[in-house]
Amino acid sequence: MKRKWYHLLIFLGVVGAYIGLLSCGKSKEIVDVSTVLLERGQHIIYGSYQGEAIEWRVLDKKGDEVLLISEYGLDAQPYDTSGKKRVLWKDSTIRKWLNDDFYNSAFSEEERENIVLSSSEGFEEYNGPVYLTSEKPYAHLERETEDKLFFLSYTELVAYFAKDPCGGYYSDHYGHSEILCYPTEYAKQNLKPLYKTDTCGWWLCNPQFDTGDGVSDEVEIISAFGEWSVASMMDTRQYAVRPAMWVTWQNDMQVIDEK
16 A cells, blocks of 8 residues: 555656646746847848948847847937036937937838837946945946937946956957947048047947046947047037847848858
């Protein structure tokens, strides 16, 4: 009799484990597996701007959505034209321009339907405290808005691009080829670059935390030499527009074959 109970318990244990494995596998698939057959670093064509097709680089994916950033600097627009000394991304005129003028001119009605309204809390592990005595506040600000089109924050830049040799920070003492940007022909006509070089600087989304030292009045940028830096918020066309966006993947989207 004991032997029968022993075999029954083994049988029930095996069945329970099998069901558990099935349920775990199903849950993991829903959470972790993307349905998009693209990898980070691949390129697609989506929309057009000023007569040129827009090439995008895949930065991330989740479910049926992909995060894209334009491969080239598409235009030269000032960060803000209000004349204010300090402006956050949420109030900047470039944010309004991206989600209105650019959004409506660069994409067809069908393409606009696939662009996802998204927000981001950034990546805390790639941020740094303003003061040595505490973890917060952090030096690099995040977007904290919902947008169709946006600029990357500093922590998104570090998370999505190759990390630099300085421990995860794009130091202004080093250049990084991974974040170099080249302007389109249209952008070249509008850019007023600081240096004579084929590459161009490009805007990130925010100034730094306001410590009252004046540095926070400048917006974070990537220079034409692939360095992280900050730049004045004045009405300048010295830096390029390199938008990012989340889109719902469609099977008919044009993927650029790798050479």
